[in-house]
Amino acid sequence: KAGVTQTPRYLIKTRGQQVTLSCSPISGHRSVSWYQQTPGQGLQFLFEYFSETQRNKGNFPGRFSGRQFSNSRSEMNVSTLELGDSALYLCASSQSSSPGELFFGEGSRLTVL
Amino acid sequence: AQRVTQPEKLLSVFKGAPVELKCNYSYSGSPELFWYVQYSRQRLQLLLRHISRESIKGFTADLNKGETSFHLKKPFAQEEDSAMYYCALSFTSGTYKYIFGTGTRLKVLA
Numbered sequence: 001k002a003g004v005t006q007t008p009r010y011l012i013k014t015r016g017q018q019v020t021l022s023c024s025p026i027s028g029h030r031s032v033s034w035y036q037q038t039p040g041q042g043l044q045f046l047f048e049y050f051s052e053t054q055r056n057k058g059n060f061p062g063r064f065s066g067r068q069f070s071n072s073r074s075e076m077n078v079s080t081l082e083l084g085d086s087a088l089y090l091c092a093s094s095q096s097s098s099p100g101e102l103f104f105g106e107g108s109r110l111t112v113l
Numbered sequence: 114a115q116r117v118t119q120p121e122k123l124l125s126v127f128k129g130a131p132v133e134l135k136c137n138y139s140y141s142g143s144p145e146l147f148w149y150v151q152y153s154r155q156r157l158q159l160l161l162r163h164i165s166r167e168s169i170k171g172f173t174a175d176l177n178k179g180e181t182s183f184h185l186k187k188p189f190a191q192e193e194d195s196a197m198y199y200c201a202l203s204f205t206s207g208t209y210k211y212i213f214g215t216g217t218r219l220k221v222l223a
Contacts, residue, residue: 003156033211042119042215043199056210090157099145099203099211104157 002026004105006091012111018079021108025072025093032074033102034066037088046089049074078110086112115140117202119214126190127222134185134217136174136200144202146176146183149213151197160185160198170194190221 005024013019025032033048045058049068066076072093078085088109092102116139126132138144148160161169163176163183174185183200200214 035213040215043213045211045213048211092157101147101159101162102149102211106156 004091004093004103006089006105006108008108009106010109010111012113013081014113015081015083017081018077019081019110020075020077021089021091021110023074023076023091023093023105025074025091026095026103029093029095029103030072031094031096032068032072033092033094034074034076035090035092036060037090037107043090046076081112083112086110115202115204115210115212117200117212117214119198119200119217121217122215123218123220125220125222128192129189132185132187132190132194132219132221134198134200134219136183136185136214138181138183138200138202140181140202140204142204144204146174147201147203148172148174148183148185149199149201151199153196157199190219192221192223195219195221 004026007022031050034046035043037043046060047057047066048055052068063079068074088107090107091105094100094102118137120135146163149157150160151157161167172185172187174183176183197216197218199216203211
C-alpha cells in the first residue's frame with residue numbers, strides 16, 4: 001500500500017498570502033488529521049476529519065481551515081499568512097473511527113517571509 | 114484539561130547505557146497511550162502502544178495509572194536509537210482526540 005502522501009513538500013509564501021496543502025491518506029483510511037510541527041511546540045493538533053465531517057478542531061485561529069472529500073483526500077488552507085505560521089504541517093491517516101495508530105505523511109514545510 | 118508532558122527536550126546517553134524517556138499525562142478517563150518516533154529524514158511512525166504490551170526495538174513502556182505516567186525504557190541504548198520521541202494520548206470521549214507531547218530528542222553517544 002502506498003503511504004500517506006502530502007503535497008507540496010516545500011513552499012515559500014509571503015505574509016498575507018494564502019496556502020492550500022493536500023493530503024492523500026492510505027487507501028481505505030477514512031480518518032485524516034492535521035498537525036503543525038515546530039521545534040518549540042512539538043505537534044499541535046489542528047483538526048480531524050472522518051467521512052467528510054470535521055470531528056474536532058484544535059486551538060488555532062479561524063485562518064486555519066480544512067475539508068475532506070468523498071475519496072478521503074483532505075486539504076487544509078491557511079489564509080492571511082503570518083510569519084509564525086512557518087512550520088512543518090503533518091497529515092496523518094488512520095483506519096478506524098476510533099483513535100488508533102496514526103500513519104504520517106512526510107509533511108509540507110511552509111516558510112512565510 | 115487533557116495534557117501530555119515530556120519534561121526533557123534533550124536526553125544524551127552513552128551507547129550501552131540505560132535509557133528512560135519520561136511521559137506524564139493528565140486525563141481522568143481510560144486513555145490509550147502511544148510512543149511515536151521520528152528518525153532523521155524519516156516520517157513520524159508508531160513505536161509502541163500500551164495496549165499491545167510489546168517490546169519494539171528493545172523498548173518497553175508501562176502504563177502507570179496511579180502516577181499517570183507512560184515512560185519509555187530501554188536497558189542498553191544503541192546509536193541507531195538517536196531520534197525524536199513523542200508520547201501521545203488518545204481518547205474518544207464525545208469527539209476524537211489525539212494529543213502529543215512536545216517531544217524528547219534522544220542522542221546516543223558513541
